[in-house]
Amino acid sequence: MRFENRTPDESVNYGIEHPLKEFAWLLGGVLGGLFILSLLLGYFAGELAARLPYRYEKNLAAEFGFRSGNGQPDAQAAAIERSLNRLAARLVPHMALPDDMRITVHYDDSPVVNAYATLGGNVVIFKGLLAGMPDENTLAMVLAHEIAHARLRHPVRSLGRGVAFAIVLSAINAGMGHSVASNVLGNAGGLTLLKYSRDQESDADAEALAAVVAAYRHAGGSSEIFQVLEHAAGSEPGRVTMLSTHPLSQDRIDAVAELAKQRGWALDGPRTPLDAVLAGVHADEKPH
């Protein structure tokens, strides 16, 4: 009898498929699945967070060590903060805030052109933005917009979404999830990374416009804010971070104008000048 060791049939024990094909399918499938999962989880986490009682949100803000400004507030900054809070107090009665919600406006004397609302009804306005304000009506529109974010619970929704997203990421890579989570939960209490969707922005625009009209009897200043931002962006794009957190679009300007027209609000009227303290804020000399 003759024996032989035949050569193995290479189609049995392993596939002849190109490894990149498998790689593409796997990567596409897994990333697609994670994308859908994070959208779903993010949506539900956001909705859940918005139903969180407000006092918990205040505790959260305290826990993350929210603080504004950079260092010791000087007398001038304190005066500016008082003026800003006075203006906010003028707007708040027109915005139907929940009973236990208190709006606190903070002033940050860095040259960034930005303003944001964060947990616990805290609103921060930067010197860069304040210096470009032509009158009180425009500033009121900015403040009312940020207060509207707080009223609509956008900061805590955004936080909930971010945390859910971080959890999904940590399922694949613990390190990556951790870095996203610590970004979302705010490095050093800034909480500036909370991002709002386009719909949230236009909801806040609409509420802000209604409040400004109620306070000043006309919608003047509501569209100037976009011009102020554009002007600042033209001179020094890097500083105008507001455009990245509040994307500028013609749609938003048009929507504001359209809303004013629908409700029969006056598009403009007598402007209120800024008070002496706020008018005294000027942009820094450019560093050489």
Next chain:
Amino acid sequence: MELVFQNLDLFLFLFLLALGFSIGRILELRHYRSIRQREQSLADILAFTNRFPPNPVDRHDVRLVSGAVVISSDYFKQFVAGLRNLVGGRFRGYETLLDRARREAILRMKEDAKRAGYSMIVNVKIENTSISGGRAGTMPSFELLAYGTAIRPARSA
């Protein structure tokens, strides 16, 4: 350039992935060519899993022969296997890796037998040992050992 430094982690990962894939692929194709060629040239050394030779002889010389291979995964295969862990299915990258290792171990065992002047091996077995110990975060690496009893008709009367 600034973009590269800011996302160094990501670029390093992509670089390692591309390196793992390209070098791993070249080596694998080259290895398969070598395996097929040596399987032809060692076809006269017969290996059986039976404990006794198919044509029993009265007196024969015996000798233990063995062939060992240590294999390790590459970055690309490991990444794909990581994705596989989520969805299940055939670990194709590891299938070729282990197939190469088994065939290489048998070839080395046959070469061992041939050098000693034997042309038949019975009772062939394959053992494997995990070197990485399956700990998380370590590159999977294994030793595959093929061994058997080489026999030939007794030369000394």
